[in-house]
Amino acid sequence: MMNRREERVRQWFSMWLTKQDTGILELFTEDAVYIESWGPMYIGSRKIKHWFEEWNRRGTVVQWDIRQFFHKGSQTVVEWSFRNVMEDGREEPFDGLSLLRWTEEDKIAFLQEFGCQIHRYDPYQEGDVPRFRDGDARWF
Numbered sequence: 001m002m003n004r005r006e007e008r009v010r011q012w013f014s015m016w017l018t019k020q021d022t023g024i025l026e027l028f029t030e031d032a033v034y035i036e037s038w039g040p041m042y043i044g045s046r047k048i049k050h051w052f053e054e055w056n057r058r059g060t061v062v063q064w065d066i067r068q069f070f071h072k073g074s075q076t077v078v079e080w081s082f083r084n085v086m087e088d089g090r091e092e093p094f095d096g097l098s099l100l101r102w103t104e105e106d107k108i109a110f111l112q113e114f115g116c117q118i119h120r121y122d123p124y125q126e127g128d129v130p131r132f133r134d135g136d137a138r139w140f
Helices: 002-018 043-055
Strands: 029-037 041-043 059-072 075-086 093-100 107-115
Touching: 002 059, 002 075, 002 093, 029 043, 041 043
Parallel strands: 029 107
Antiparallel strands: 029 041, 059 075, 075 093, 093 107
16 A cells, blocks of 8 residues: 555656646545645645646746655655746755645545755854844745
């Protein structure tokens, strides 16, 4: 069962890397909930499919590497590294986790992403008073 679920996650990531829908409606339940790390939420496999097709006209996923899987009952957590390039040339690299809940038929009923900036630093590097980077915090 775990191998099948891991293959389904790999299929989902591969769809983004190739910009080809190889079975979104079969992968997600009709009423699946998908929550992106920065806020957008899509309800239903048809809405997830629409988002996938629309987003891929504006950007390209160039990396989505799986680091490891954790399984417990009907849930899976996937740790990954991600990078995309948007039409305007902006790159968005970040690390993340996805929490998935599966049906008995190994369809995704729920998927929530959690993101983490890759540009990390130690705010106490120069002493006891924190020195944070200038600028707005990213969208996480």
